[in-house]
Amino acid sequence: MMAISTAVPVCAEDAQGQWSGAIGGELNVVLNVSKVDNGSWQATLASPSQGFSTKVEQFASDAAHLSFSIARLNASYKATWDEQAKAWTGSWTQGRTAPLNLQRATTASVARLQPRRPQEESIAATAPPYDSREVRFVSAGATLAGSLTLPKGPGPWPAVVLVHGSGPNTRDQDVFGHKIFLILADYLTKRGIAVLRYDKRGVGASTGDYASATTLDFADDAQAAVAFLRTRPEIKTRRIGMVGHSEGGLIAPMVAARDPQLGFVVMMAGPGVRGELLMVEQMALSAESAGIAADRVARQRKLYQALFAAIVAEPDAEQARRKATAILEQGERDAVMPSGVAAPMVKQFTSPWFRTFFTLEPGAALRALDQPVLVLNGELDRQVPSRLDLDAIRTALASNPHAVIKELPKLNHLFQTATTGAALEYAQIEETLAPSALALIGDWISGQVH
Numbered sequence: 345m346m347a348i349s350t351a352v353p354v355c356a357e358d359a360q361g362q363w364s365g366a367i368g369g370e371l372n373v374v375l376n377v378s379k380v381d382n383g384s385w386q387a388t389l390a391s392p393s394q395g396f397s398t399k400v401e402q403f404a405s406d407a408a409h410l411s412f413s414i415a416r417l418n419a420s421y422k423a424t425w426d427e428q429a430k431a432w433t434g435s436w437t438q439g440r441t442a443p444l445n446l447q448r449a450t451t452a453s454v455a456r457l458q459p460r461r462p463q464e465e466s467i468a469a470t471a472p473p474y475d476s477r478e479v480r481f482v483s484a485g486a487t488l489a490g491s492l493t494l495p496k497g498p499g500p501w502p503a504v505v506l507v508h509g510s511g512p513n514t515r516d517q518d519v520f521g522h523k524i525f526l527i528l529a530d531y532l533t534k535r536g537i538a539v540l541r542y543d544k545r546g547v548g549a550s551t552g553d554y555a556s557a558t559t560l561d562f563a564d565d566a567q568a569a570v571a572f573l574r575t576r577p578e579i580k581t582r583r584i585g586m587v588g589h590s591e592g593g594l595i596a597p598m599v600a601a602r603d604p605q606l607g608f609v610v611m612m613a614g615p616g617v618r619g620e621l622l623m624v625e626q627m628a629l630s631a632e633s634a635g636i637a638a639d640r641v642a643r644q645r646k647l648y649q650a651l652f653a654a655i656v657a658e659p660d661a662e663q664a665r666r667k668a669t670a671i672l673e674q675g676e677r678d679a680v681m682p683s684g685v686a687a688p689m690v691k692q693f694t695s696p697w698f699r700t701f702f703t704l705e706p707g708a709a710l711r712a713l714d715q716p717v718l719v720l721n722g723e724l725d726r727q728v729p730s731r732l733d734l735d736a737i738r739t740a741l742a743s744n745p746h747a748v749i750k751e752l753p754k755l756n757h758l759f760q761t762a763t764t765g766a767a768l769e770y771a772q773i774e775e776t777l778a779p780s781a782l783a784l785i786g787d788w789i790s791g792q793v794h
Contacts (some may be wrong), residue, residue, distance in 0.1 A: 358425075359377050359385075359405035359410055360377050360378055360379060361376075361377060361448065362374060362375070362376050362377075362448070362449040362450070362454065363375040363376075363377070363432065363446035363447060363448060363449055364446065364447065364449035364453065364454060364457070365431075365444050365445050365446040365447060366444070367436045367442050367443075367444045368436075368442035368443065368444075369443070371391060371393065371768075372391065372392055372393055372457050373389055373390065373391050373444070374389070374390045374391075374392060374449060374454055374457070375387060375388075375389050375390075375400075375446055376388045376389075376390070377403070377405075385403040385404070385405065386399075386403075387399070387400045387403045387412060388400065389412075389414065391771065392454065392457035392458050392459070392521075392771075393457065393459055393771050393772050396520055396521075396770075396771060398414055398416060398417070399414075400412040400413065400414050401413050401414065401415060401684070401687070401688045402684050407425070408424055408425045409422075409423070409424055409425070410422075410423045410424075410425070410432050410434070410446075411423070411434075413682070413683075413684040413685060413688075415684075415685040415687075415688035415689045415692065416688070416689075416692065417438060417634075418438060418439065418631065418634065418636075418681065418682050418685060419436065419437065419438035419682070420436075420437050420438075420682055420683070420684060421434060421435070421436050421437070421444060422434050422435060422437075423435075423444070423445075423446065426445075429445070429447075430447060430448070431445045431446060431447045432445065432446040432447075433445045434446075437682065438634050438635075439631065439634040439635045439636035439637075439640075440635050440636075458521070459521065459771060459772065459774060460774050461521065461522065461523075461774065461776060462774055462775070463527050463775065463776045463777065464523055464526065464527070464776065467526065467527070467530050472493075472530065472533075473496060473534060474493050474494060474495050474496055474533045474534065475493065475494045475495075475496065476491055476492070476493045476494075477491070477492045477493075477494065478490075478491060479491070479492045479540070479542075479572070481542075481568055481569065481571075481572035482568065483545070483552075483564055483565045483567075483568035483569075484552075484561065484564055484565075484568075485552070486545040486546070486550060486551050486552025486553075486565070487550065487551045487552075488542045488543065488544075488545060488550045488551075488552075488565060488568070488569070489515075489542060489543050489548065489549035489550045490515050490540055490541055490542025490543065490569070491515055491529070491540075491541055491542075492538065492539070492540050492576075493529050493530070493533040493538065493539045494533070494538050494578055495533055495534075495536050495537070495538065499538075499577075499578040499579070499580075500577065500578050500579050500580045501536065501537065501538040501578060501579060501580060501583075502536075502537050502538065502579075502580050502583035502584070502585075502607075502789075502793035502794070503537065503538035503539065503540065503573050503579045503580070503583065503584050503585075504532060504537060504538075504539055504540070504584070504585045504586060504587050504610075504789065505540050505541075505566060505569045505570055505573065505584070505585075505586050505587070506525045506528060506529065506539060506540070506541040506587050506588075506589075506592070507562075507566045507586060507587065507588035507589070507591075507592030507593075507595050507596055508525070508544060508562075508589065508590075508591065508592050509589045509590030509591045509592055509593075509613075510590060510591040510697075510701075512544060512546070512547045512554050513543075513544050513547065514543045514544070514547055514548040515541040515542050515543050515548065516541070517541075517589065519758070519770075520758070520767075520770035520771040521771045522758065522760075522770070522771070522776040523776065524589065524758060524776060524777060525541045527776045527777045527782075528587070528777060528782070528785075529541055531777075531782045531786060532785075532786060532789065535786045535789075535790060536790075536794075537786075537789060537790075537793065538573075538578065538579055540569055540572070540573055542565075542569060544557075544562065544565070545557055545561070545562075545565060555695075556696055557696070557697065558696050558697050558699075558700035558701070559591060559594065559595060559697070559700055559701055559704060560700060562591070562595055563595045563598045563599055566586065566588075566592075566595050566596070566599050567599050567602075567603065570584055570586070570599065570603065570606060580793075582605070582607065583607055583792075583793045584606060584607055585606065585607045585608035585609060585610070585789065585792065585793070586599060586600065586606060586608075586609050586610070587609075587610040587612065587785070587789075588609070588610070588611060588612065588614060589612040589613060589614075590612070590613050590614065590615075590727070590728060590757070591615075591701075592612075592614070593611035593612055593613055593614015593615065593728075594614050594615050594704065594706055596609045596610070596611060596614070597609055597611065597614070597706065597709040597710050597713055597717070598709045600709070600713055600715050601708075601709040601710075601712040601713055604714065604715075606715060607715060607716075607792060607793070608715050608716040608717070608718075608789070608792045608793075609713065609715060609716070609717045609718070610717075610718045610720070610785055610788070610789065611717065611718070611719045611720065611737075612720050612759060612781075612785075613720070613721055613722065613725055613727070613728045613757050613759070614706070614719070614728070614733075614737075615706050615728050615733055616706050616707070616710075616732070616733035616734065616735070616736030616737035616740065617706065617732060617733060617736045618702075618703070618704065618705050618706075619701040619702045619703065619704045620652045620653070620656055620702040620703070621732075622728065622732075622733070623648070623652060623698075623701075623702065624645060624648045624649055624652060625729055625732060626726075626727050626728075626729075627644065627645075627648050628641055628644065628645045628648070629726040629727075629729065630726070630767070631644055633726060633764070633766035633767065633768065640680065643678075643680045644675075644680055644681065647671065647672075647675045647680050647681065650671055651668055651671045651672065651693065652693070652702055654667040654668060654671060655667070655668055655693060655694055655698070655699060655702060656699075656702050656703060661694060661699070664694050664699070665690055665694045668689075668690045668693060668694055669686060669687075669690050672685065672686035672689055672690060673686045706736070706737070706740070707736065707739070707740040710737060710740035710741055711740050711741075711743070713741070713744055713747075714744065714746075715746065716746035716747070716748075716792055717741060717744060717746065717747045717748070718748050718750075718784075718785070718788045718789075719734070719737050719741070719747065719748065719749040719750070720750055720752060720759070720781065720784070720785070721733060721734050721750075721751050721752070722751075722752050722754075722755030722756050722757060722759055722762075722765065723751050723752060723753045723754060723755060723765075724754060724755060724756045724762045724763075724764065724765025725755070725756055725757040725765060726756070726757065726764075726765045726766060726767070727757040727767070728757060730751050734749060734751060737749060748788065750784070752778075752780065752781060752784075755778055755780075755781060756769065756770070757770075758770055758776075758777075759777050759778055759781040760773045760775050760776065760777070760778060761773070761775055761778050
């Protein structure tokens with residue numbers, strides 16, 4: 345939308361601050377803009393109803409124009425200043441285009457956009473019937489900080505370590521406005537199971553370098569958490585298991601395969617196929633959820649296949665970046681990808697974490713497991729698709745008589761009761777973890793440890 349001819353342009357500094365609006369009049373977003381000492385812009389975009397916040401790239405603003413892109417969302421925004429409306433009036437493009445007008449926001453107005461979280465509110469309403477202790481343990485030079493919740497009584501108790509999904513997660517695995525591990529730890533501890541959850545290295549109160557860490561490093565951290573529990577007098581050392589969600593569902597079998605004393609494993613939406621293949625499927629499903637036309641999704645799928653294969657095949661990081669850049673820039677020229685996404689996507693997909701994740705084969709660890717395994721996947725999971733991953737996991741665990749594999753109807757990747765399973769729903773859903781999933785996990789673990 346063009347600014348009206350009588351508009352008086354604002355000065356560039358007016359882009360700084362907090363702005364809010366609704367994409368297509370439906371999805372509320374908050375843009376936070378600031379300037380750093382060298383005069384360059386920094387900005388983040390958040391969706392309170394989705395519990396989502398991300399840095400924006402290629403942010404630009406002058407007296408009358410504002411624009412940015414977000415590679416991970418395949419999204420961009422362009423606007424002009426409307427002095428009469430006191431707003432940036434423009435268009436949000438993410439597969440399709442929708443109006444988005446941004447006006448000044450206040451702390452109070454943003455707070456009103458936050459959705460309720462009944463399960464968390466219930467926990468906060470009363471004193472917990474268990475003890476919670478702040479703990480620290482060391483892994484590869486990093487000091488990891490966490491919470492150990494213990495049932496009331498003399499003990500010792502069976503225990504589980506909770507292993508996060510991907511991303512810079514704290515001990516509560518606070519994603520999309522949901523504290524998933526807080527809910528899970530509370531439920532299991534009330535059922536007589538001690539629970540250790542911790543901040544990832546370089547996140548929260550933990551030391552270490554998150555940016556350079558890979559899944560293999562996080563597996564070492566999970567193993568260190570188990571070793572720490574074995575030193576605690578409150579814990580039954582032969583009744584320790586591991587519950588992993590998403591990437592954690594990849595890590596837990598890796599740890600169990602090299603630690604035969606680990607008692608059991610619960611995989612919540614853990615991958616069953618090679619990381620490279622999983623990411624192709626995940627990106628295609630994300631594009632479909634964003635409303636991108638089927639023919640363009642098919643073209644993007646082919647691009648991602650070529651992109652990830654090139655990154656995996658190239659051992660030299662700089663050469664991998666060059667090849668990825670060439671593929672993505674060609675995708676922009678061919679209108680397969682939105683303009684401006686090449687540079688940030690190259691940075692993302694050639695990072696140490698992705699270069700490692702692409703090559704990991706979950707089946708190797710799964711085939712080595714002798715311990716009892718509970719494998720759960722939501723029917724509506726669009727990040728680790730049930731139809732793809734459960735088939736691979738069934739094959740890998742075929743010789744394990746102690747494996748239980750279940751697809752849970754109407755649940756998404758976070759194990760919420762969902763409508764479509766799209767990530768857009770995660771924060772809009774008030775439920776953090778479906779009671780049916782909690783009961784299934786609690787019952788199965790109780791059967792292993794009591």
